[in-house]
Amino acid sequence: MNPILTAENLSFCYHTDERLFENIQLSIASGKLTALIGPNGSGKSTLLRLLAGIIPTKQGKIFLNQAPISSLHARERAKKIAFLPQNIFPIFPLTVFEIIAMGRFPRKPIFSGLTQKDYEVIDRCMNIMNLNRLKNRLYSELSGGECKRTLIASILAQEPEILLLDEPLSGLDLPHQTETLNHLQKLSKEGYTVVIATHEINIVARFAHEFILLSSDHQIIAQGDAEKTLTIDNLNNAYNTSFWVGVHPFTKGLLIEVEQKENL
């Protein structure tokens, strides 16, 4: 494994009277699709924000290729790491094109408009995410899947090396989840490092290369490939529930279910 983003002795809490992360070690493999998995409230979103550098760590450091991200200027950091939150509520109407063009922000001087290069990048991002047809549509009029594609195209326009996505699959139906993961997998094959926080264990088990399993008490239970990470013991530990892990009859991948209590 060739780590691009690593966290060393990472500690973090929002309020002084609570404990969230304590002394966490973590590394994200370069050019892979990594899934961050864990129960509600395990700190997946917080971990992504820490990795994105938009909230500062309390202790420990996060390194981007050996350089601590806290020492990078915010705009320089944005050229390497892009972040997409779970929900977005723009207050003013924007078209798909405008949203993608906004991704160019860290690479533009204050007063300059879009250059030839910007237009090329935007076109390329629209191509990758199949958005050419929707170019001039308003974001508020798009379907859930189209919104997600637009947002991913927008952070791609930043030309980052690392994409951090918080719940990119939430609110999507199965075909659209598959489509989104296909896109993300394709991006990782093109050399992007993609990290997604998600609850959709079964489907990401098929697509992701690396897994990080967080427990409800904010520990990292395991990191590595599917076979090593998504074991019954690890899952039971992380979720405090009894799991059942088998082989999917069609995909031959993992099939993960919660064990059904009989007298429930």
Added chain:
Amino acid sequence: MKQGHKIKFFFFVLLFLLLIPLSIFTGYEPISPLRLWQEIRQYEPTNNNLAIEIVLFHRIPRTLISILVGAGLSIGGVTFQALLRNPLATPYTLGTSSFASLGAYISFLGMNSFLSSISIPIPLSHLFAFVFAIGEVFFILLLIKTKQKISATLLLLCGITLGMLANAFISILRYWATPDKLVFMERWWFGSTQVLGYRSLIVVSIISIPTFFLLWSYSSALDQYTFDAEIAQSRGVNITKLQIHLFVIVSILTAVIVAETGPIGFVGLIVPHITRYFVGSSHRRVFPYSALIGSIFLLFCDIVSRKLFRTEIPVGIITTLIGVPAFLYILFGKNFKEWMI
């Protein structure tokens, strides 16, 4: 620039250029271009040069002030709407104008008291207006920091309530004021560009012109911020710095305008909406266009204020008279969109 934007741009510029001579030649004293031209041709210092005097010392500064104030109020509205992520937030609806008024009122009342002994290079009314305006803005920010989730309604109610408080204090001051001061204060409080001269013009332009370019330079950061605060942060926008800078800049702008002209309502509220309807949401376009449309709106209102009745009435009343139906049309018209509220 796309074809559509070019046409819109020329349309608004044309409207703007038409209103300027109209504003110069409209008023209680009928002055036609011909009369002015004759007076200029036969100019003698000893003659009665009424037309020249009115145009030069009254109508021209008044027209220019209307342009600057209209533009200033509009870009202030644009900034507040973006910063508070709320299309109804303006320095007027959030009570900032009221507090600036209160500050100015206090300085007017104290004009012949100990306050006049303070010697500073800026007018006392501006300083007081600024201190009160910025105090109110930061008080609101302090209040909403205590809440987990900030709703548009909460913010507006907070601003409106504080505005009422300022108005209550203003009422006390009016009650205490001596009749001679009261007349002046009342005149000012209606919001007017009527009796201002070149001194006001200079003060307003020193503040509003640099402010425009300063705010314009924040366009892309504001685009990011109104889209999503976290994405903005991940792209390198320092949110806290952005908020503080812009609140201070707009408070100075609002305070100076209010101190000079009195509170003029509705410009900052409806002009940004009209602008976005024509040119979309990108602040790179919204700032210059709303400055242009804002000055057109205030020039137009100012001309109406001189012609609507036999005697002139303050332009602040006209902007409200026109602004209320216009805003109701935005709210209840068929082009109403969810994002507007």
